Amino acid sequence: MPRPTRIDIDLEALAHNVRLAKTLAGTAKVMTAVKADAYGHGLLQCARVLANSADALAVAICEEAVALRNAGITVPILVLEGPFDTEDLRVINQYDLWSVVHHKHQLALFSEADTRTIPSRRDIGLWLKVDTGMHRLGFSPAAVPPALTALQTAGYPSPTIISHLAIAEKPEDSTSHQQFARWHSLTEALGGSTSLLNSAGLMGRLGGQSDWIRPGYMLYGGRPGGLFESLPLRPVMHFTSRIMATRRVPVGDTVGYGGRWIAGRPSVIATIPVGYGDGYPRTALDGTPVGIAGQICPLVGRVSMDMITVDITDHPNATVNSPVELWGKSLSVDTVAAHTQTIGYELMTRLPARTPRHWLGG
Numbered sequence: 001m002p003r004p005t006r007i008d009i010d011l012e013a014l015a016h017n018v019r020l021a022k023t024l025a026g027t028a029k030v031m032t033a034v035k036a037d038a039y040g041h042g043l044l045q046c047a048r049v050l051a052n053s054a055d056a057l058a059v060a061i062c063e064e065a066v067a068l069r070n071a072g073i074t075v076p077i078l079v080l081e082g083p084f085d086t087e088d089l090r091v092i093n094q095y096d097l098w099s100v101v102h103h104k105h106q107l108a109l110f111s112e113a114d115t116r117t118i119p120s121r122r123d124i125g126l127w128l129k130v131d132t133g134m135h136r137l138g139f140s141p142a143a144v145p146p147a148l149t150a151l152q153t154a155g156y157p158s159p160t161i162i163s164h165l166a167i168a169e170k171p172e173d174s175t176s177h178q179q180f181a182r183w184h185s186l187t188e189a190l191g192g193s194t195s196l197l198n199s200a201g202l203m204g205r206l207g208g209q210s211d212w213i214r215p216g217y218m219l220y221g222g223r224p225g226g227l228f229e230s231l232p233l234r235p236v237m238h239f240t241s242r243i244m245a246t247r248r249v250p251v252g253d254t255v256g257y258g259g260r261w262i263a264g265r266p267s268v269i270a271t272i273p274v275g276y277g278d279g280y281p282r283t284a285l286d287g288t289p290v291g292i293a294g295q296i297c298p299l300v301g302r303v304s305m306d307m308i309t310v311d312i313t314d315h316p317n318a319t320v321n322s323p324v325e326l327w328g329k330s331l332s333v334d335t336v337a338a339h340t341q342t343i344g345y346e347l348m349t350r351l352p353a354r355t356p357r358h359w360l361g362g
């Protein structure tokens, strides 16, 4: 029997979630983010489903877009980080990609102000990035009109204006207020096509902000910050295993590396064949919930490379081979993340090749 640790990807749940995103977006167009291997869910498998209903796909880098085009995906694809060099510029042209322009050096690439560049087609979609306050990428609001003029002079008639929110799940936060104010005064002055919101912005129904919505995490069933519980999203990723061993541990004995957990009562400990080498986070604290045959039990002791240990003292039916859910249908990745000092996004995107993935439906 193979090691029972595996990941199932439910492509019907993905299709359901993108339909929900489209409903929430109303008349706005929907660009679905499939960067980082579709948040760990499989780039091509997910893109094939999303391309059926989304207006466009978004990736971080050119290599991801090329993989999509080589697999026969023909919908528009936006490269969120834009070109790093002239080779990327060539790829953007050859593969008919859309590109963000976030920096002067990219402006030079596209406008050929830089004589080292190759000629660029003028019919590719450019998205001019404005830094409204996240301070990660983009032109300052004051630098946007001249950048826009430079692109229009170079022959790109109507770049879309794009920005990103730092705290989209908290629209009432002062940083968000400031970002919205800068966004509205800039885009109202400029006119033209715009794009602002990610999943949290869409889920928080911050509608009316722009023409394009860019959801990622919610498509995979994630809830940013564990919020928006009332939205009927379906988890796409199911990370499961089975109990491989059980043992009794007397009061006062410790479990696992470093002896972090000490039995406060006579305990029954289950060992599960999943560890940080399989993508289960080593930062998981004692008490991190683990689903064991339909009941939540606490993780105890440090996560090893290949195994974890769980206290099943209060679950007398659990035994060797009982099914285990690390995260998925009944235990959300956001709940697990809250116990592991990270976010669900990271748990999903750092699953190693060792963990077998299986795609269902779609």
Ligand SMILES: *Cc1c(COP(=O)(O)O)cnc(C)c1O
Pocket: 033, 035, 080, 164, 197, 198, 199, 200, 214, 215, 216, 217, 218, 224
């Ligand atoms: C990844 C990304 C998104 C999607 O964000 P989610 O929080 O996953 O919805 C949107 N816009 C940009 C610029 C991104 O990098």
